[in-house]
Amino acid sequence: MNCTQAALHLAPYPTEKLSAITISSALDANTTFLITMNPIASGNYFRFKRDDSVGEPDAESDELYLHSCFVDIGDYEILTNPHRPQCIAAGRTGSGKSALLKRIAQCEERVIEIHPENLSLQYISNSDILATLEKSGVKLDIFYTLLWKHVLTVELLKFHFKLNTEEKTHTWLNSIIGNLRKKINPKSEQ
Structure with a gap:
């Protein structure tokens, strides 16, 4: 069946x-x-x-039926339209968030999947320094905002420049540093 x-x-x-x-x-x-x-x-x-x-109990493991059984209730168009302000899929367990995101990844050309478990954020969440600062009343909102911007920027750079290995990343960074040195001190290259 x-x-x-x-x-x-x-x-x-x-x-x-x-x-x-x-x-x-x-x-x-x-x-x-x-x-x-x-x-x-x-x-x-x-x-x-x-x-x-x-099918499977969750969208993450349902390779067989997800594609052929996906029913769009309007959220797909909203999330894939860059001119719409809505950009977060929120809902209760089982409401279709993962299925929607998986469908977007299947059908759209330029999709970057960022899995939080791969981001080493546990170091920050377990930080004694951050906990102490928060207990002291220090507002860390700007820090967290900049941290997420940094994480997203790194992921975009990795995707755009295909930096999927450490060697490619080092080569790319060395070329940027070399170009910056040429611009800062053009006479040293002559």
């Missing part, structure tokens, strides 16, 4: 009724699910068999 078949069977039913269906992956393999949604009005029944799949 694929997503299209499931959508054809379930389409006559209001979506608020579908949200009440929960299928646990912990049930034994012999379980068959019979879901009846308003059978008097439509006469349609949908039966889940033990080998059927309705």
Whole structure:
């Protein structure tokens, strides 16, 4: 069974009724699910068999169905339009934030994925100095704003100049330093 078949069977039913269906992956393999949604009005029944799949529990791991089953409710256009002020996907667990971001990464040409767990921010969050400063009443808003601007700038530079190895990064930095030296002291090069 694929997503299209499931959508054809379930389409006559209001979506608020579908949200009440929960299928646990912990049930034994012999379980068959019979879901009846308003059978008097439509006469349609949908039966889940033990080998059927309705996708993964989260968008991050659903490679099979996410692309073909994605339904845009208007957020895609908002997040991909650089002239719109909205730029953050916020919502409750399971509301589709990850699916939306994954869809954007699949369909748009220039996408940079930044994973917070890869950013070494734990050093800052565990810093005794920052905790002491905050307890002393020091406002660190500007520091955090500049830190995020720095992180985003570094990621943009890495993407634009394809700095995906340490060697490429060193070569690129050395060329910038060399160009700056030429501009600062042009006579030394002659």
